[in-house]
Amino acid sequence: MTEPSAELPVLLIVEDDEGLQRQLKWAYDGYRVVAAHNRVEAIEALRLHEPAVVTLDLGLPPDPDGTTEGFACLTEILALKPDAKVIVASGHGARESALKAVALGAYDFYRKPVDIDDLGLIVGRAFQLHELETENRRLADSLDGGATVLGSMISGAPEMLSLARTIERVATADVSVMLLGASGTGKELLARAVHEKSRRAKAGFIAINCAAIPENLLEAELFGYERGAFTGAVKTTPGKIELAQGGTLFLDEIGDVPLPLQVKLLRFLQERVIERVGGRQPIPVDTRIVSATHQDLDAMTADGRFREDLYYRLAEIVVRIPSLKERTGDAVLLARHFVQRFARELGRPVTSLSEDAAAAIDAHGWPGNVRELENRLKRAVIMAEGKQVTAADLDLGARVSEDGPAAINLRAAREAADRRAIRQALTRTENNISGAAKLLGISRPTLYDLLKQYRLMA
Template sequence: MSSLLIVDDNKDILTQLKWGLASEGWDLHFAHDADEALRMYDEVAPKVVTLDLGLPPEEDNSSEGFRCLVEMLKSNHPARVIVITGNDERENALKAVQTGAYDFFRKPIDLDELRVIIRRAFHLCDIEAEQPGEEAEESNGVAESHGIVGTCPAMRSILTMIDRVSSSDVPILISGESGTGKELVAKAVHEKSPRRGGPLVTVNCGAIPENLLESEFFGHEKGAFTGASSLVRGKVEYADKGTLFLDEIGELPMNLQVKILRFLQEMVIQRVGGRKDIEVNVRIIAATNVDLPQAIEEGAFREDLYYRLSVVNLHLPPLRDRGEDVRLLAEHFLRRLTGDMHREITGFTPEALAYLTSYDWPGNIRELENKVRRAIVLAGGSRITPEDLGFVGHGTRGNGETPPLSGTLREARAGLEKKMVKSALTRCQGNILKASEELGISRPTMYDLLKKHGIENWGK
């Protein structure tokens, strides 16, 4: 039986939900505060949770609710959490979804609407349980799938989520800085999905002039406007029975957001200048480097479209936060590109590795690939140097520091390791857990590094 945990300190609401949801056949459990909810969460392992953010002893703010949400999401059996908020707490609702909540619902509670949201959450849980997909391949502790390489916890989590969501048709929103690999993730989802025999059609919403966007999406009839000399099908039609990838969705003009929302709701389009309804069957994946919740606050993006697109939200970390993945990716690109370019290059010099691992990578993975490609072309020897990568002669790099260019590779790595640990502790104000998560290591490993490098008084 599907377990549902309801967390609310209002006895009237608990009674309403107890009787209103009894006919659904779910195994209902109730908690009145965060501590009771977390205890019950561990005991019952519910698939779905409804969580009121205003819990005692801090009913007037959302601190207890967010504490509860974060602990649940960190669990080994994370549930889909639907947060319940007041009508004037829109900011908290958006923050909760950014934190990892599945959805939100505003008071006063409408049981019919809430049932639909809960049913959909259980349905997605069932899909994942029945069709978990293939696990990402691992070699020497490195997870790799469809060209996506990673060893840090954040990327392992992304690869796991790709496996889980590929088999369903739920919309996916991929967020992250430019160059973090959003299109590669979209391709991986498509290639692992039942739609892999169909087309993957990409629309770059930020690269098409606004006056042509509607025609690009939906096509146009002959004579629809000056220059429309023939019938042209749009990207949506070409994606029928496949996947439509909406890249840079945050750049979409507001007037077209309305039409995209209507299309997502009905899966029916009309060509520009046409009157005939055309049914299409596509799976939607969107990507953005824009902070969409912030864009919603500023009135630049529709809230209802955001929630249509982000049934599943995959956030890709910037390369500077991926630790050892920088070296792994550099070696991955080197192996692939040397073969394509017919060059015999065996690796990187210690100095080049020091530069690679200490640079901030503002352009992320795309910048790294381009630097490796450049180095392969310019390399005069069997190993790539900092000069080949374009570092030397350009002053300081993204972090304003120059890596060590003397000593052994082991010494260079140790110095960089110590610097990164101290920097993470400073940013996290001495919080060991947060710093270890930021570095992609476990807390015991962090303590080992503190001891190894003689780092003391990290909380000061």
Template sequence: MNRLLIVDDNEDIRKQLKWGLGRDYDLDLAENADHALTLFRKHRPAVVTLDLGLPPHEDSSEEGFRCLTEILTLAPVAKVIVITGNDGQENALRAVQMGAYDFYRKPIDLDELRIIIKRAFHLASLEAENRRLLSTTLPGMNDCLGIVGQCPKMREVFAMIRKVADSDASVMITGESGTGKELVARAVHAKSPRGNNNFVAINCGAIPENLLEAELFGHEKGAFTGAHARVQGKCEYAHQGTLFLDEIGELPLSLQVKLLRFLQERVIQRVGGRQDIQVDARIISATNINIAKAMEQGTFRDDLFYRIGVVTIDLPPLRERGEDVLVLANLFFRKNCRDLNRKIGGFSTESLNCLRSHDWPGNVRELENRVQRAVIMTNTRFIEPGDLGFDDQPPSSADDPSPSVTLREGRETVERRMIQNALQEHAGNISKAAEVLGISRPTLYYLAKKHDLDQGNHA
């Protein structure tokens, strides 16, 4: 049986709860904060109900808040349901801000409280399951020089990196934007015998065509207007190291020819110069376009491809990496909490579901950005879907809003309608309505207020 700690200074209430809940839970009963904390340390219950007005200050809530703070310090994952007097709305919201799971206003209706407690235990066990999942996946995960992943496809990628690193073979890395192509390029370099020499990256898509040649091969003084001095190109800098040609698919045809000549003869000429300069660089390239198609269409030379794509490593999109999404989310979460010095419990169950089901068009980069934003933005103990930039209310397909409204307006309309219906159906009973809608009561209070809906008088 689950263990529940009940903290209330009123003996009649303790008796009522003992009678009403004793069959479902192992109960600990405390009449003041110190006793509550002793019992909490001893048994570590997952759920606590906490009356805020505790002795010696029954009329203020300070002792209750102290107890709440200490419990959450001991166990940030504990689910504390705060119980307040009739006028306690403000205290209740403050408690939720501080990390209480939910609140409940006296007088106590056992049936309602039972639902809240049951939901709290349910959530606590789901979260425990998530933590177990994340902590068991982390130690066993495969980490290849900072590239994290454990799904079969990423394991293959790691095996490829190890295999090609030792050779001098040119490597082409393909994959959608944000899948980690540059990370893989750096890993191949770092693991190779050239690892202590330069890794020189050039983005072929970001530099105007007329400047790209000089950027790659350098130029002599006076080679063109503005060429005041002799400048070495990226190829020369990469001598005995690795030259990383990013977005190689964007390389103009004229330069494809020049690059091919360099790869065949291993010599370059600076722009405006006639001297052949020997360069020994390993070539790694990356692209997010379909090179086979580009060759068919004649925008990419076959002979160049055969030179630079001796080995290809294809990075799977994030949506095909299964539970790696959660492993990576956890990695970025911990990194950002550390960097930003924030203490957050982790992801709520709803957030984990959103992370699992999202399509990730921006792949790992998108995940990294969303998690960072959430760590900065959240003011709850667990990151909620909204913090990650996900809407937590999927639109209902039952009554389609008119197509002339924006998606956001449509969502708002549907959200308002669903909440109104639920409140009406359950005669303003917030607990029941929240249960039907699948959201917590504080969320429902918040949404009802946002849409200016009557919450009724029930707690």
């Protein structure tokens, strides 16, 4: 291997033919050229110099007349540096090798014998694309389109940023909070955020899903029980309320609590004292209650299925959580996060969403919200055959979201439409200004003006 000069983009040439290797090295005076003769040297150079672009001959020793070693090298390079643009070359079954190489994640393919000028154009485009993707990642960090809110939720939607500010204000007030939102919108994550930003953060966060526990067992789970209180009660056991002493108790799906137990829960909220099942000793408990439901509690109180006095005790502050389709641009943003996460967890070579996948995600209504999106992307990462998740991998069919009601004020409607289109374009192009401007059919200066006008720049 040769030592490169500094301050230039690094090109790694993996070629066992000494003459061709020298020829290729001299052809690229605008790059820091590193040469390797075999897979071991190539991986060593990759770790040492982190090249942006690699040219790889598939016919490497000890299999110079085949492609086995070359494909093994390609796989290892992309596993270690997924953003590298690998251009593979072969004279062995060129079409089949090209298809396999691209499926494994290669950027491009050229057939031997090498035409230096043609290869130079491919290498130049690969460096340009790598530089563009690097800029995209930098912009994603600087624009609010890639922010995390409340420490754990990923969002760039103005609806969620507004919600985050609400949660931060509510958390500091020691009052009961009711979270209202559809299934899969992240109610437990928000409940944890209320706890973690409150003065009770150093104590416990205890969660119970009231819909997941049979009615005859729910009282014992909440209030605990004394030894011998019922068959199987072989020891005294504290309940979830008692375990939340000093901290926060999260009652998920509170709408599923049966009416008789609602009475006992109301008594606790009024007196802050409980009695275990089978017990007579009053136990004072200091805990904050955060509850959540996807049900319409107003309708339930109106027809007597939920106690109105309990509702008002639980809902001192009500926070409504927008569905995923109401969170501008978040579906694609979250999808990219899930692709990276599941690719890492499942050991898959997938690195990104294709343009048609992003468009399909943007168009889908996501009735199951973030949970549905997460499950869909996990499946897609498993099913993807190349480095990108495609629309076919998502298997969304023709389902699309319906438009919501139109705004009455025309100027406000136009501004809202502009903001939504800009955020979706930035999300679809991973915050690439040129790409977003092209997608929107406007110039870069016009897009910059709109970003400033609508305060969409960080």
